[in-house]
Amino acid sequence: MSDNNKMTIIATKGTFDWAFPPFIIASTGVAMDKEVTIFFTFYGLNLLLKDTSKLRVSPIGNPSMPMKMPFGPKWLQKIDFGPKIPNVLWNIPGAESLVTWLMKKTMAKHGVAKIEELRSMCQEFDVKFIACEMTVELFGFDKEDFIDGVEFAGAAMYFDEAASGDHHLYM
Amino acid sequence: MADETLDASGLNCPLPILKTKKALSKMDAGKILDVISTDAGSVKDIEAFCNQTGNKLISTTEDGGKYVFTIEKV
Numbered sequence: 089m090s091d092n093n094k095m096t097i098i099a100t101k102g103t104f105d106w107a108f109p110p111f112i113i114a115s116t117g118v119a120m121d122k123e124v125t126i127f128f129t130f131y132g133l134n135l136l137l138k139d140t141s142k143l144r145v146s147p148i149g150n151p152s153m154p155m156k157m158p159f160g161p162k163w164l165q166k167i168d169f170g171p172k173i174p175n176v177l178w179n180i181p182g183a184e185s186l187v188t189w190l191m192k193k194t195m196a197k198h199g200v201a202k203i204e205e206l207r208s209m210c211q212e213f214d215v216k217f218i219a220c221e222m223t224v225e226l227f228g229f230d231k232e233d234f235i236d237g238v239e240f241a242g243a244a245m246y247f248d249e250a251a252s253g254d255h256h257l258y259m
Numbered sequence: 260m261a262d263e264t265l266d267a268s269g270l271n272c273p274l275p276i277l278k279t280k281k282a283l284s285k286m287d288a289g290k291i292l293d294v295i296s297t298d299a300g301s302v303k304d305i306e307a308f309c310n311q312t313g314n315k316l317i318s319t320t321e322d323g324g325k326y327v328f329t330i331e332k333v
Contacts, residue, residue: 116273119280120311199271199298209277 094123094253096246101259102134104143104188104203105153109259110135111206118213125249126210129220132259133227136219136234140203147178147187155187158194211237218245261293261329262286268297268325275301276308279330283314286332291317294328302326 095117099110110126117124128136134143147153155170177183195202201209211217221240224231231240239245250256265282267275275296282292294305302319305328309316315331 112273115277119273119276120308199269199274201270201274206273213277213280 093121094249095125095255095257096250096253097124097126097257097259098246099126099128099132099135099259100130102131102143104145104191106259107135107140107143107203108200108206111203111210113257113259114215115206115210115213118210118215122255123214123253124210125216125218125246127218127220127246127249130223133219133223133229133234135203135207136217136238138233138235143203144184144188145191146184147173148175148184155190156194158190158197207235211235216249218249260291262290264293264295266295267301268295270296271298272300272304276304279305279308279328280312283330283332288332290332292330292332294330296326296328297324299324299326301328305330 097110097114101107110132114124114126134140145153147155151170153170154168155173156168157165159165178187217235217238219234219238219240221242224240263282263286265278267278270278275294275298279292279294282294286292294301296305298304302321305319306316308314309330313333315333317329317331318327319329320327
């Protein structure tokens with residue numbers, strides 16, 4: 089495969105919303121005949137866990153997130169509650185779960201794929217998943233908690249993967 | 260006439276592309292695939308997909324928010 093057919097992504101975020109960009113770009117890349125490697129480091133490691141049910145979207149300090157109802161009358165669905173609700177209210181226990189649930193509902197309504205679906209499609213199309221060994225140990229993750237097919241390595245391996253490509257994204 | 264039809268109605272980016280790729284990978288060269296999509300973004304996306312992968316986009320038709328892409332596998 090020619091050099092410019094290779095791409096790498098560094099995935100650093102581990103919230104529910106930020107799980108999507110690396111998997112969407114990677115799966116689309118391989119579908120378009122690119123050879124793709126994702127290097128998961130720091131909080132991005134959460135995206136490789138077998139159990140993704142703990143991934144949450146945080147409404148705290150997330151001022152750009154539109155907050156609209158995925159159901160109800162049309163006029164209600166048009167209201168963006170994001171700027172209307174004071175940040176302090178998001179400290180109420182359960183607020184994060186509620187917002188995550190609403191985002192999942194919205195995504196389902198729009199025919200957006202689930203994280204697991206995108207992730208398994210990436211694997212089916214041979215996207216290479218590398219988990220940063222240092223941060224796996226740093227955060228006390230157990231390798232058993234991760235899905236099969238993940239390689240564990242360090243920053244040097246990322247450079248080895250990136251060396252022959254010319255398309256590199258940091259997410 | 261298409262040899263295969265893929266109905267990706269109701270699915271959003273990047274699923275129509277991923278499913279198109281999967282469907283094409285099961286087909287022989289020269290065969291025709293019809294992809295049905297309701298995602299307006301897939302008009303540009305299918306075009307870009309064919310551009311990059313070398314598959315031939317024979318036609319694109321739209322009827323009331325429903326798109327049909329006819330692709331020839333290379």
